[in-house]
Amino acid sequence: MLERQNTLPKLWNISNIPITRYKRLPYLRQPEGYVCIFQDLHSRNYFIGNSDHPKYLVSRWERRAPNRYKLVRILRANNAVELKKSLHQRYKEKWIRQHQGWFRLDSAELRELDGFIAKGSKLIGADAKQLERWNLRYFAGDFYKHLPKLKLPAGYVYVLRDVYTEDYKVGYTNHPIVRIKYLDERASGEVEYVHILQSDHVRETETFLHKRFHANRIRPGSEWFQLDNSQLQEIRQLARQPSTAHSSAEHRAPQVSQDTQPARSQFVPTRQRSRTARILVLLLAIGVIMIAGVLVYMQYSMNDSKLALEAIDRPAQSTPIVSQ
Numbered sequence: 001m002l003e004r005q006n007t008l009p010k011l012w013n014i015s016n017i018p019i020t021r022y023k024r025l026p027y028l029r030q031p032e033g034y035v036c037i038f039q040d041l042h043s044r045n046y047f048i049g050n051s052d053h054p055k056y057l058v059s060r061w062e063r064r065a066p067n068r069y070k071l072v073r074i075l076r077a078n079n080a081v082e083l084k085k086s087l088h089q090r091y092k093e094k095w096i097r098q099h100q101g102w103f104r105l106d107s108a109e110l111r112e113l114d115g116f117i118a119k120g121s122k123l124i125g126a127d128a129k130q131l132e133r134w135n136l137r138y139f140a141g142d143f144y145k146h147l148p149k150l151k152l153p154a155g156y157v158y159v160l161r162d163v164y165t166e167d168y169k170v171g172y173t174n175h176p177i178v179r180i181k182y183l184d185e186r187a188s189g190e191v192e193y194v195h196i197l198q199s200d201h202v203r204e205t206e207t208f209l210h211k212r213f214h215a216n217r218i219r220p221g222s223e224w225f226q227l228d229n230s231q232l233q234e235i236r237q238l239a240r241q242p243s244t245a246h247s248s249a250e251h252r253a254p255q256v257s258q259d260t261q262p263a264r265s266q267f268v269p270t271r272q273r274s275r276t277a278r279i280l281v282l283l284l285a286i287g288v289i290m291i292a293g294v295l296v297y298m299q300y301s302m303n304d305s306k307l308a309l310e311a312i313d314r315p316a317q318s319t320p321i322v323s324q
Contacts, residue, residue, distance in 0.1 A: 014083065016114070017074040017216060021226045022054040024218070025074075033080030035087065037073035045096060046072070046105045048087050050080040072110075076215035087113075114230070130208075131238070135200045138239035141193030144176035155202030157209065159227075159235060164189035167218060168227045172199075172206040195236050209235065 017025065017034075028034065029052065036057050038047040047069075051057045054074050061069035077083045088095070094103040105113075139147060139156075147156065156176050160169040160183065169191075173179035176196060183191055199205040216225040 014075055014077045016228060016230060017076055018226055018228045019071050019074055022058065022071065022074055024226070025054060025076075026220075027053050028076075028080075031079045031081065033077065035073075035075040035077060035080050035084050036071060037075075039070045039072050040102075041068055041070055045099075045102050046110075047101050048084060048091075048103065049101050050084040073113075130204075133201060134205050136205070136239040137198040138236060139196040139198065141195060144180060144193050144196060147176050147196065147198075149175040149178075150198075153202060154198075154200050157197045157199055157202055157205045158193055159195040159232065160191050161194045162187065162189055162191055162224075167224045168194065168232075169224050170206065170209050170213070171223050172202040174202070194232065197235070197239055 025034070033050050033052050034054050035048065035050045036054050038049075038057070038061060039045070040047070047061075049057060054071065058071055075083065088101070088103075091103045091105065091109070094105055094109070096102040096104060141159070144158075150156070152174055155172050155174040157170070157172045158176060158179070160171070160180070161167075162169075169183075171179075176193065180191065180193065197205065210223070213225050213227065213231065216227055216231070218224045218226060
């Protein structure tokens with residue numbers, strides 16, 4: 001059991017899940033599960049409990065007192081019961097004896113909780129040798145146009161965001177500009193790159209990230225995930241780990257400083273540009289058709305007018321009278 005340690009067992013594979021997604025989470029069977037933290041908006045105390053689905057706990061507190069209890073954290077773990085016991089042990093000095101599972105926590109302790117949970121779940125399965133072998137390099141998402149095509153096993157692991165649903169796709173490619181055009185044509189909304197990691201072993205890197213965030217998958221087998229800001233930052237920091245390996249010249253992309261990369265506000269999603277182009281082409285086609293119709297109408301009108309004038313100007317021809 002944990003006392004006041006600053007880490008949690010990595011075997012629990014803890015994931016911090018955005019609270020707005022609690023209804024879309026899958027049901028889990030023990031020992032897997034969710035640890036949920038609720039706040040009493042009246043007393044400002046916190047409840048730490050576990051369940052196989054967060055909406056059970058949300059419904060339970062809503063029935064007791066609607067709009068009084070707020071869900072503030074969702075943690076998925078391979079052993080939810082042990083994680084809950086560890087959190088109870090960690091904050092046993094803050095325990096409210098009259099109410100089981102309730103604690104008097106302040107905002108600083110809640111931030112501390114996020115910190116040591118991140119330490120316990122960060123970089124699960126990735127050691128220094130793997131990071132050195134992958135030789136990761138980071139690029140901002142809007143820099144994808146400047147990245148060259150690579151030859152497998154080298155390539156790019158990307159994090160792609162759906163602008164409308166706020167979901168994220170984690171995949172790999174050897175040419176980011178071709179990949180986003182392909183995905184943009186098949187996406188239901190606008191998509192854009194958030195992070196790009198260049199790796200000398202891109203498939204291994206993608207597999208690692210899929211396993212790391214398996215608890216955040218939208219559905220089993222999908223490459224789409226529900227990620228929060230801390231998890232996005234964790235992906236970015238993978239490239240900051242110490243590395244002494246060097247890739248060959250043909251696999252190495254140009255290293256660009258943050259100052260030389262395009263500003264985020266200047267980046268226009270590809271789908272928006274393609275949609276605008278299609279609208280302009282459609283309007284141009286309609287204009288051409290309308291002009292052609294007007295010209296045809298004018299031609300027929302001129303022909304009719306000409307025939308009418310010829311009929312008026314033609315002298316009347318009378319039938320000659322033959323005398324007997």
